[in-house]
Amino acid sequence: MSKFFTEKFAALEPYTPGEQPRDMQYVKLNTNESPFPPSAGVAEAVAKECSKLQLYSDPESTALRKRLAEVYGVKPSQVLVSNGSDEALNFAFMAFADEKSPLAFPDITYGFYPVFAQLNHIPYTQIPLKEDFSIDPADYMAIHKTVVIANPNAPTGMCLPLQDIEDILKSNPGNVVIVDEAYVDFGGESAVKLVEHYENLLVVQTFSKSRSMAGARLGFAIGNEKLIADLNTIRYSTNPYNVNRMTEFAGVAALEENDYYLQNAKTIMANRAWTVSELQKLGFTVLDSKANFVFAKSDKIDGEKLYKELKARGVLVRHFTKARISPYVRITIGTLQQMETLIEKIKEILGA
Numbered sequence: 001m002s003k004f005f006t007e008k009f010a011a012l013e014p015y016t017p018g019e020q021p022r023d024m025q026y027v028k029l030n031t032n033e034s035p036f037p038p039s040a041g042v043a044e045a046v047a048k049e050c051s052k053l054q055l056y057s058d059p060e061s062t063a064l065r066k067r068l069a070e071v072y073g074v075k076p077s078q079v080l081v082s083n084g085s086d087e088a089l090n091f092a093f094m095a096f097a098d099e100k101s102p103l104a105f106p107d108i109t110y111g112f113y114p115v116f117a118q119l120n121h122i123p124y125t126q127i128p129l130k131e132d133f134s135i136d137p138a139d140y141m142a143i144h145k146t147v148v149i150a151n152p153n154a155p156t157g158m159c160l161p162l163q164d165i166e167d168i169l170k171s172n173p174g175n176v177v178i179v180d181e182a183y184v185d186f187g188g189e190s191a192v193k194l195v196e197h198y199e200n201l202l203v204v205q206t207f208s209k210s211r212s213m214a215g216a217r218l219g220f221a222i223g224n225e226k227l228i229a230d231l232n233t234i235r236y237s238t239n240p241y242n243v244n245r246m247t248e249f250a251g252v253a254a255l256e257e258n259d260y261y262l263q264n265a266k267t268i269m270a271n272r273a274w275t276v277s278e279l280q281k282l283g284f285t286v287l288d289s290k291a292n293f294v295f296a297k298s299d300k301i302d303g304e305k306l307y308k309e310l311k312a313r314g315v316l317v318r319h320f321t322k323a324r325i326s327p328y329v330r331i332t333i334g335t336l337q338q339m340e341t342l343i344e345k346i347k348e349i350l351g352a
């Protein structure tokens, strides 16, 4: 830390992204990316926009918001687009949480929530998941806090039924409930349909997972017009050109080819079912995942050892050191061939 670093951030613990080693070609199952490339129209759209890079992007992302509104059955004024969904989450924390309306989220969830809370000096409560790693909706009833729920949750992959989300919304009319649906396209049920009924609902999604565009950095939020206007106040005070022109039109092109991505999500779900059954045959406990990853543990090997042994054999998975989940590894679901390699290496490790 330099002597110039401001005291207000001295204790900030930044987010640690999943490792991206360059030393060799890994079977990369550690950051929940899609194993499939973007659809053909995306590359064409990017090439076209490249020749206009001397011009700023549209600060309203008009074309993309219009297309998103059509696909999700809302008005363009109910859509905000962002530089990855991380940015939409940060904007939402800034806009809707403070000392009077502190944050509440599970103890085991996406690691960026406490970081954004600390960055913005927002107090937060981490509510323990139940013993079986599910969220107890009763913990969030009339809590008088800004609630953040990843649904499906990460790194568990488990879903909260939409009815429970609705009960949480109803019991907290004075606070915003942020539902982070980064992984919803792999078998979850979206809360977008509730937006017209609850002025306190903000749904956040991303193009990074089911739409194969993690490297383009594109996310979006859908909610009541007034919530979106508040987010725009923050956006125009931070970075009005937050979505670059290549990414905006890559997003438009991806939405034109939605069937390709729906098909890929189906393939991932089938590969997930195969992987779960193979892991179970090897004695693993696997949580019920509706995401493009599974969270699994074995009595025969602890999580950190399994992660290291797999890495030594060219397969990257994610391990978290937090005590409650340290026996587990999080495995991204890739192609069937990648999953076959994973299972083969695990058999080798357990047999050794």
Ligand code: PMP
Residues within 6 Å of the ligand: 083, 084, 085, 086, 087, 110, 150, 153, 154, 180, 182, 205, 206, 207, 208, 214, 217, 218, 219
């Ligand atoms: N929410 C959750 C639950 C995530 O796991 C991630 C990905 N790490 C994100 C949001 C952010 O994804 P992105 O910024 O790539 O849209």
